[in-house]
Amino acid sequence: MVSRRQFIVMGAAASSAALFRRPTALRAADATITIGVSGPQTGPNAQHGAQWVAAFDLAIEQIAAQGGPHLRYVFEDSQSEPRQSVSIAQKFVNDPDIAIEVGDFSSTASMAASPIYQRGKLVQFGMTNSHPDFTKGGDYMWSSSISQAEEQPNLADFAVNGLGLKKLAVLHLNTDWGNTSKTLFVQAAQALGAEIVAVEGFLPAERDFRSTLVRIRDTNPTGLILEAYYADAAVIARQVHDLGLKQPIAAVSSVYSPKFIELGGDAVNGIYTQSNFFPDDPRPEVQAFVRAFQTRYGRQPDGFNATAYDTFILIGELVRQFGGTREAIRDGLTKIKNVPSVVYGKISFDPDTRRVAGARYERLLVKDSQFTLWDGSRPAI
Amino acid sequence: MMINQLAFGPWLDYTVNGLIIGNIYALLAVGLALIFGVANLINFAHGSVYTVGAYLGWASITYLHTPLPVTLVIVITGSALLGVAIERVGLRALHGSSRIAPLLATIGISLVLDQLVQLFCSPDPRALASQLPDLRIQIGRGTIGTLDLLIAGVGLVSATGLYGFLRYTKLGWAVRATAQDQDAARQMGVDTDRVNVTVFAIASALGGVSGLLVGMYYNSIDPNMSFDATLKGVVAMMIGGLGNVPGALGGGLLLGLTESYGIALFGSSYRNLFAFALLILILVAAPNGLFGRRRDLPPEPMTGTFIARSRPLRLPRALVAGVVLAAALLPLLPAPYLLQTLTTALLSALLALSLTLVAGTVGQISLGHAALLAIGGYASGLLALDCGLPFVWSVPLAGVITALLGTLLVFPALRMQGHYVSIATLGIGEIVTLVILNWTGLTQGAMGLTGIPAPAIGGIELTSVRSVYWLVLVLVVAIALLQTRLLSGHLGRTWRAIREDEVAARSYGVAANRYKALAFGFGAFGAGVGGAITAHLYSYIDYRTFDTTLSILALTMVILGGLGNVAGAVLGSVLLVSLPELFRAAAEYRMLAYGLVLLVLIRYRPQGLLGTV
Numbered sequence: 001m002v003s004r005r006q007f008i009v010m011g012a013a014a015s016s017a018a019l020f021r022r023p024t025a026l027r028a029a030d031a032t033i034t035i036g037v038s039g040p041q042t043g044p045n046a047q048h049g050a051q052w053v054a055a056f057d058l059a060i061e062q063i064a065a066q067g068g069p070h071l072r073y074v075f076e077d078s079q080s081e082p083r084q085s086v087s088i089a090q091k092f093v094n095d096p097d098i099a100i101e102v103g104d105f106s107s108t109a110s111m112a113a114s115p116i117y118q119r120g121k122l123v124q125f126g127m128t129n130s131h132p133d134f135t136k137g138g139d140y141m142w143s144s145s146i147s148q149a150e151e152q153p154n155l156a157d158f159a160v161n162g163l164g165l166k167k168l169a170v171l172h173l174n175t176d177w178g179n180t181s182k183t184l185f186v187q188a189a190q191a192l193g194a195e196i197v198a199v200e201g202f203l204p205a206e207r208d209f210r211s212t213l214v215r216i217r218d219t220n221p222t223g224l225i226l227e228a229y230y231a232d233a234a235v236i237a238r239q240v241h242d243l244g245l246k247q248p249i250a251a252v253s254s255v256y257s258p259k260f261i262e263l264g265g266d267a268v269n270g271i272y273t274q275s276n277f278f279p280d281d282p283r284p285e286v287q288a289f290v291r292a293f294q295t296r297y298g299r300q301p302d303g304f305n306a307t308a309y310d311t312f313i314l315i316g317e318l319v320r321q322f323g324g325t326r327e328a329i330r331d332g333l334t335k336i337k338n339v340p341s342v343v344y345g346k347i348s349f350d351p352d353t354r355r356v357a358g359a360r361y362e363r364l365l366v367k368d369s370q371f372t373l374w375d376g377s378r379p380a381i
Numbered sequence: 382m383m384i385n386q387l388a389f390g391p392w393l394d395y396t397v398n399g400l401i402i403g404n405i406y407a408l409l410a411v412g413l414a415l416i417f418g419v420a421n422l423i424n425f426a427h428g429s430v431y432t433v434g435a436y437l438g439w440a441s442i443t444y445l446h447t448p449l450p451v452t453l454v455i456v457i458t459g460s461a462l463l464g465v466a467i468e469r470v471g472l473r474a475l476h477g478s479s480r481i482a483p484l485l486a487t488i489g490i491s492l493v494l495d496q497l498v499q500l501f502c503s504p505d506p507r508a509l510a511s512q513l514p515d516l517r518i519q520i521g522r523g524t525i526g527t528l529d530l531l532i533a534g535v536g537l538v539s540a541t542g543l544y545g546f547l548r549y550t551k552l553g554w555a556v557r558a559t560a561q562d563q564d565a566a567r568q569m570g571v572d573t574d575r576v577n578v579t580v581f582a583i584a585s586a587l588g589g590v591s592g593l594l595v596g597m598y599y600n601s602i603d604p605n606m607s608f609d610a611t612l613k614g615v616v617a618m619m620i621g622g623l624g625n626v627p628g629a630l631g632g633g634l635l636l637g638l639t640e641s642y643g644i645a646l647f648g649s650s651y652r653n654l655f656a657f658a659l660l661i662l663i664l665v666a667a668p669n670g671l672f673g674r675r676r677d678l679p680p681e682p683m684t685g686t687f688i689a690r691s692r693p694l695r696l697p698r699a700l701v702a703g704v705v706l707a708a709a710l711l712p713l714l715p716a717p718y719l720l721q722t723l724t725t726a727l728l729s730a731l732l733a734l735s736l737t738l739v740a741g742t743v744g745q746i747s748l749g750h751a752a753l754l755a756i757g758g759y760a761s762g763l764l765a766l767d768c769g770l771p772f773v774w775s776v777p778l779a780g781v782i783t784a785l786l787g788t789l790l791v792f793p794a795l796r797m798q799g800h801y802v803s804i805a806t807l808g809i810g811e812i813v814t815l816v817i818l819n820w821t822g823l824t825q826g827a828m829g830l831t832g833i834p835a836p837a838i839g840g841i842e843l844t845s846v847r848s849v850y851w852l853v854l855v856l857v858v859a860i861a862l863l864q865t866r867l868l869s870g871h872l873g874r875t876w877r878a879i880r881e882d883e884v885a886a887r888s889y890g891v892a893a894n895r896y897k898a899l900a901f902g903f904g905a906f907g908a909g910v911g912g913a914i915t916a917h918l919y920s921y922i923d924y925r926t927f928d929t930t931l932s933i934l935a936l937t938m939v940i941l942g943g944l945g946n947v948a949g950a951v952l953g954s955v956l957l958v959s960l961p962e963l964f965r966a967a968a969e970y971r972m973l974a975y976g977l978v979l980l981v982l983i984r985y986r987p988q989g990l991l992g993t994v
Contacts, residue, residue: 042496042972044605046504077971082919082926083725087962090721090846108829108926112919115835116721119844133831137920174650174818176923179827201650201827203818205609207599208405210398210523211641212649217522218391231506235599243394243523262508263601 033324035073035315036092036122038103038113043079044204048105048128051304058292059312069319071312074098080105082112089113093120099319100125100329102311107131107176114141123330127311128304131176135354142333142354144311144347146276148181151253154361155225155274156188159250162363163272164378165223167195169216169247171209171236172227174201181227181252189225197221202232209239217245226251230302234264241267248272248379253361257302261369272374274361276343277306280373281362285313285340306342314339314347393521395645396638401529403637405598407536408591409614410621410629412584415543418624419560419580421480423615423800425487425933426467427588428607429494434460434589435596435606436502439509449512453590460589461582463494468581471980473574475987481746482987485940488933489983491607492976499604500969506603509596532594539587540630547626556580560624612807612929616660619804622670631672635659654815657808664805665793693946693992701948705858712847720846724918726958727853731911732931733938733950734860735904740936741945741993742868743900744880745794746803749810751931752790753905755817757783757912758922762830763823765917772837776913783909784902791901795894798883810932818924829923836917849918856914860907861947867903868947868994876900941982943989952990 037056041049053075060071076092078085085104092098093116100123104110110126111134117124118138126134130145159165168189172182178201186196197219200212213236216224224240224247226233233255240249249271256275261268277283279290279300289309293301301309315329317339322332333354338346345360363374409431416424437459441447447455471490475482513531517524547553558566559576567573592610596602613636621632636656643655663671712720732754740746761779764770770778790813794805817824824830836843836852843849867873878886879893887893916922938957942949960978964971982990 041969042499042504046499046605047506047603050504075968076965077968079972082922083729083931083958084961086919087718087722087725091718094717106925107921108923111829111831111921112926115844115918115920131828131831133921136832174827175925176828200648203650203653206649206652207601207609208398208402208640209649210401211395211644214391214394214398214523215645215648231601231603235601238600242517242526244519259505263506265508265510265600 032070032072033099033315033319034097035071035312036088036095036098036101037073037075038078038085038088038092038101038109039075039105040080041075041077043081045080045105048304049075049077051302052103052308054293054297055301055305055308056312058289058296059309059316062288062292063313063316068316069324071316071319073102073312078104078109080109082109085109085113086116089116089120089124093117093122098122099324099326100315102127102315104129107134110134111137114138117141121330122326123333125311125315127307130180132180139354140330142349144307144314144343144356146253146307146343146359147355147357148177148184150357150359151274151361152181152184153188155250155252156185156192156194158272158274158363159223159225160189160192160194162374162376162378163223163248163250165194165248165250167197167220167222168225169198169200169219169221169223170196170225170227171200171202171212171216173229173232174203178227185225185227202228206232207235209236210243213239213243213245217243221247223247224249226255228252228255230255230257230260231263234260234262234268237264237271238267254303256364256371257304258300259302261366261371266369268366269369270379271366272379273364273366273371275364275371276303276359276361278362278364278371278373283345285345286342289342303343310341310343310347313341391522391645394523395641397520397523397525399638399641400533400634401525401637402640403617403634404529404532404536405591405595405633406613406617406636407630407633408532408539408587408594409610410617410633411536411540411543411626412587412591413611413614413618414621414624414626414629415580415584415587417618417800418626419556420472420483420577421560421624422472422483422487423803424584425484425611426471426490426494427487427584427614428609428611429491429498430460430463430467430585430588431592431595431610432498432602432604432607433463433494433592435509435592435602436498436507436604437589438593438596439502439507439602442509442512452512452593456589456593457586460592461586463589464581464583464585465578467585468578472581473577474984479987479993481940481944482983485937486980486983488937489976489979491611493973493980495604495607496970496973496976500973502604504604506601508600509593509602510600511597513597528594528598532598535590535594536630536633540627543583543626552576552579608930613656615804616656616808619660619801620663620670622672623800625670625672628670628672632670635671650819651815653811654819657811657815660808661793661805661812664797664801664808668797668801693943693949693994694990696948696991708854709851712850717846720850722959722962723955724846724850724853726955727850727857727951728911728915728918729935729938729958730857730951730954731853731860732908732935733942733954734857734864734947735908735911736935737939737942737945737947737950738864738876738900738904740939741943742873742876742880743897745806745897745900746800746936747791747932748803748807748936749813749929749932750806750908750935751927751929752810752813753783753787753908754912754915754931755813755922755924755927756786756905757909758916758927759817759824759830759912760909761913762833762916762922765834766830766832772834772917773839776910776917779913780906780910783912784906787905787909788898788902792898795897795901807929807932810929814924814928824924827923829921829926830916831921833916833920833922835920836914853914856910857951861951864903865947868945872896872899937979940989941979943991943993945994946989946991947994949989949991956990 076088114137126143172178251273318332322328334351341347441455513527555571617633621628760782761775764775938953942953
């Protein structure tokens, strides 16, 4: 919070000057490295911006406490709209203080701004941009978002081999993320011998799923797969319950959030999902994150928090090893190896795809309104 | 017999589901219909009152641990007071200025309320647990709960109660008299201010209760639930007949059933396509709604009644030339962020110029104008990607395609008048978005178009901010000059004649529909070019790039600048794109500040900054 408050004061003074400042040669690593964040703080995706801020503040504090470089960030609200993200991109590119950019949240906003970052030679780190073409925008586009090409086969293996579900119905958010996830899941599940009996896409603002679920019910699946974020998934789970559907449900890792249980109530008990981390995970990087998050905010972190936290830890490490200029960070990304990460265990980039491979998965079951480790038992079908 | 037959198939389930969601739409539509009936206003703030109601209920349950009856009393009182405040502070001052200013004011109020909820209650969704015992009744293979019955009960009781109130009570008569003719009612001794306040209080109380009940139904409330609530409520109201309170109930249920059967037949990604197709069908076939009577048709042409009588500000030619010159010289300053923002503003100005012609000069208020950008963007993007056409060809061609397709799409709306045009265009806009999403073979569906080449002229890529800015500036100036020229000639006079009195224009031999189509065609060309350039600049577009919120923003720009005013449209675009950028230092308070500034501008210049033409 402190850094943002400071920014408000400084920003007010500097904004008029910044408009007319000629971009100068970047200074050598300053005492403080500034990260430009483009993301939603108002509008329909504002909660994700708030999740980022919580994780950023925690990461900055921890890096400083461990004697690492001093980071600060400038959060510019884009409402995740392309019209605003391009202006922000231009602003960041021309602000010599910005060493790296993080965001935007949606691919619609991120990819519209990519040409500006690419030309401005400023790294655009799209930590949530799973659109397969995002990093193809140029060699300054990098992403640590979980590759659905990896997660979906994992989920398919969980559902088909782990839970023994052979006739599946897939309900997915109809955006680039949900659509990619759905396609990859269907491929993987079919390769494992499962039959896909229904595929239904829903729009981002949709709340009523009863008729969609009746349609799915009448294809007689033995299991339901949810490719959705936690808020939608909770609403779906409640309506599954109301309609008397008894099929086991397996959901993608983005439902792993305390909010999922709060919003879903009893209806989410018995849902299987996976997560890249788990509070009881003994890995030191997970413990450092989960415990500190819980102490500071009084709640458990979710996947969005973890991704944002990992990103700042990574940037801290990049600056420590390679220096804080734009070029140093860009080159560092191609070289950096094995940065401790909550989501991945260790982060290293493939310099050709500019993405990270090897996310870790814990298989979970919601039991008594708690995420618990799956004990390997199959549901009765 | 029928029921028995149904019970064997899933159709009973689909019917029950349709009625359940229809109930919710009905509840929203009743409040909207009441306000429309009296104030002749589509209240865009209704969804925000619904959100506030839900959060009031949440706060009272969480912090005061109130039981349901007390919660309801708190929500009813709080929302009614909010309604009174909206009428008293936001709308009364605009009375008699023009019909469009209050509409814009409700958009501004909605923005402010949503932002306040978000600031006070955090943007994260919250659980709002139902306080009713959850007894479930088996119907078909699904169940319905006590909450479903309560929602249906509240809808039914409020609609019949309101019907009785309007028909048999003295205050009800006063409300109806005010609805028919405010001045005559006042002359007969009706306190019309009191009537308006009463109506807003009742409608808002209803809106707040809907928010509470719907929030409990989904066990989830968030600060962004208002826009979709307004959208579906307006559609339901329109199906039932504008301002028809019992009709709204039927409209809501019918909308719910249509969506449910649509999902049953074609799957959930077509859901809204059916809702909006039903809307257009009803607007064309039975413009008074299914439950309205023919004689309720407005006795006077409603086109033109939106336009405030005012004298436009005459801008001296030298001043305009000076501003254009200054704008052309601006890139000599090293201010790329400023140029980028102005480029976005000028691209929006292409949309606003198009809308100011259609909405201001011809009097057809379009609420789906962003669809033209989408058509232009996709047309140019696909021409470049699939046919390899260079930028200089794909962009004008996209303009032509947009002009043709846009005019064709809007054709059913040309026969309509007043609010019907607005709602029909809103529906058409949504349909365009949904077709883009579902026509995967052509548009790549949800994945969007990637790798659209950067603008290039004669083999030279226009990559610098400066060159793109100049390109767009030249286009805006050219289209603005052309539009001014058209407006001052025969064509402009004919357009305005249609706006002022379509019947009179027709009787003088003007083929009104063809002239309207001409205006749409010309406007759509400009907007299509704007969308095309945007697509090449972004390199990536998907179905969310040009959404309904952009249509609403465009209308705001046009009204703010002054309807029909060419310079006003450009000024409005520059202001509404730059203001949120200027308020960046305010972080989360940014959109709140923007909403408040908007409200102040409407309050003191209801006819627009430069006045209507």
